[in-house]
Amino acid sequence: MAILKRIGFWALVTLIVAQAVFPFYYAILTSLESGQAIFDVNYLPKVIDLSNYRDAFANGVFGKQILNSVFVATIVVVISLGLAVTASYALARIPFRGRGKLLLLILSVSMFPQIAVLSGLFTLVRGMGLFNSLWSLVFSYMIFTLPFTVWVLTTFMRKLPIEIEEAAIMDGASPLTIIRRVFLPLLWPAMVTTGLLAFIHAWNEFLFALTFMSTDTQRTVPVAIALISGASEFEIPWGSIMAASVIVTLPLVMLVLVFQRKIISGLTAGAVKG
Amino acid sequence: MSRKTGLITQRTRAAWMFLTPMLLVLAAVALYPLAQTIWFGFTDASLNDLDGAEWVGFRNYLEWFDYGNGQGEWDGLLVDERWWRAVWNTLKFAFVSVFFETLFGLIIALVLNAQFPGRAIVRTAVLVPWAIPTVVSAKMWGWMLHDQFGIINDMLMKVGLISAPIAWTATPETAMAAVMMVDIWKTTPFMALLILAGLQMIPGDIYEAAKLDGVNPVRVFRKVTLPLVMPALLVGVVFRGLDALRVFDIVYVLTPNTDATRVMSLFARENLFEYDRFAYGSAASTVLFLIVALITIGFIYATRMDLEGKEDR
Numbered sequence: 001m002a003i004l005k006r007i008g009f010w011a012l013v014t015l016i017v018a019q020a021v022f023p024f025y026y027a028i029l030t031s032l033e034s035g036q037a038i039f040d041v042n043y044l045p046k047v048i049d050l051s052n053y054r055d056a057f058a059n060g061v062f063g064k065q066i067l068n069s070v071f072v073a074t075i076v077v078v079i080s081l082g083l084a085v086t087a088s089y090a091l092a093r094i095p096f097r098g099r100g101k102l103l104l105l106i107l108s109v110s111m112f113p114q115i116a117v118l119s120g121l122f123t124l125v126r127g128m129g130l131f132n133s134l135w136s137l138v139f140s141y142m143i144f145t146l147p148f149t150v151w152v153l154t155t156f157m158r159k160l161p162i163e164i165e166e167a168a169i170m171d172g173a174s175p176l177t178i179i180r181r182v183f184l185p186l187l188w189p190a191m192v193t194t195g196l197l198a199f200i201h202a203w204n205e206f207l208f209a210l211t212f213m214s215t216d217t218q219r220t221v222p223v224a225i226a227l228i229s230g231a232s233e234f235e236i237p238w239g240s241i242m243a244a245s246v247i248v249t250l251p252l253v254m255l256v257l258v259f260q261r262k263i264i265s266g267l268t269a270g271a272v273k274g
Numbered sequence: 275m276s277r278k279t280g281l282i283t284q285r286t287r288a289a290w291m292f293l294t295p296m297l298l299v300l301a302a303v304a305l306y307p308l309a310q311t312i313w314f315g316f317t318d319a320s321l322n323d324l325d326g327a328e329w330v331g332f333r334n335y336l337e338w339f340d341y342g343n344g345q346g347e348w349d350g351l352l353v354d355e356r357w358w359r360a361v362w363n364t365l366k367f368a369f370v371s372v373f374f375e376t377l378f379g380l381i382i383a384l385v386l387n388a389q390f391p392g393r394a395i396v397r398t399a400v401l402v403p404w405a406i407p408t409v410v411s412a413k414m415w416g417w418m419l420h421d422q423f424g425i426i427n428d429m430l431m432k433v434g435l436i437s438a439p440i441a442w443t444a445t446p447e448t449a450m451a452a453v454m455m456v457d458i459w460k461t462t463p464f465m466a467l468l469i470l471a472g473l474q475m476i477p478g479d480i481y482e483a484a485k486l487d488g489v490n491p492v493r494v495f496r497k498v499t500l501p502l503v504m505p506a507l508l509v510g511v512v513f514r515g516l517d518a519l520r521v522f523d524i525v526y527v528l529t530p531n532t533d534a535t536r537v538m539s540l541f542a543r544e545n546l547f548e549y550d551r552f553a554y555g556s557a558a559s560t561v562l563f564l565i566v567a568l569i570t571i572g573f574i575y576a577t578r579m580d581l582e583g584k585e586d587r
Contacts, residue, residue, distance in 0.1 A: 021399050204408060210526075
């Protein structure tokens, strides 16, 4: 009985790992095949052919698209952290009237369906002359990164004891000095976590990037991958699609491997407390 | 005393100074565009003439279209069969996906909560689907589900479950199932981690006590584990449910242009940018927003969320 239980448990563990990892493994496998080889179903690598990867970078557009994604995601993280640190300090550490309602408002913005603001944002982006500019994405991504960063940093700062800033307040230090001297050194782990999650979110965003960019060289990678197509349904270049997919996913998988504890704590922060 | 009130005023002023930039950005990027969208829903705006949009009342939602001979018919979003089909598709998608994500998430969380060698590796592996961009997941599965060269058909045929390849994404009967499958695969990790965090907050001595009393494990799960993990689980269900109602990427990439999987977001975007019915698409976006808003408000009231942070003090 005990043995059966053990076998069942390990079978379950194997199944969990296999279903999680197999699709990505298979994408790598396909990306290493080209020509007719792609159309034979293989479970193990037979050849290692890097031509799909060479082709992906051949005309330089894909490289530019990766840089676009890196640029947008990085600036989004920097701006939202910059705005969120001071704002969360106010929300977490200074009691003022209407604080709860304000937090509720911020939280509800993060529930906004992107499609609900799409037509309004479209006119705004066009009105500001940002259509087909990467800044339109930096601007519009604030709608999901900012509420999230503010929420997580506020939750984090609330947990710090009152004593840590008492002395500084008594010494007459200004709130800005208190943030810089007292909170920033304590805050950096939370900032790494939220920054990482905001980066991944911005890197993966699709709807705004699809709508606000109109030329190939301005697109970000998710849109670029979604729009790769062949002359007909029978000529879809699956090898190139998989190579591009592996290229944009590998950095994320690496980040997850390195920072998994931080990511898990960030994902569950606030939510579990609720 | 006066020094103290002075300090409070100073700090309150600082609080608003700190909040203003963030609130301005949120207003510009969320509230103003939302108001614009709602306004466009009541106009005759078209993609090429957004500035010339004029108020037309509820015409996009519902209008009596008179043939001129005393007869006529209702017209507008609220009587549009394609729209209601999209609403139904979205609800079906959200319900089924979240149900299975919760179920599988719970199973994975229970496994990860047990002590066994290699647990860290398993936890990392479980996170992989979460880290893969939605568009990439949809493409990967699109390839695996390919009717002629897909590995899923190959596996199922080798095992003998099906006798001929199935065109998963192209057949109306299976297209929705394919979309759900990708979503469940991609977001179960999130659910598992949330539930795992809830499980880890249950004190271990409860289990010790149950074990000493010789309580049957199934009973322990039903009477102890499930009630204690319920709050975390419910939060996950609501988060994922709201997310599923606005699904767009997976459907756009995996099964575009199929009535069987057209969801609300897709319907709205098609009208906005492809059919040149900007006003109509805005009206659809507004209704989607209302649905999500109602559910969110209901959730906040139902759980009486601790927004002031009183419990921490």
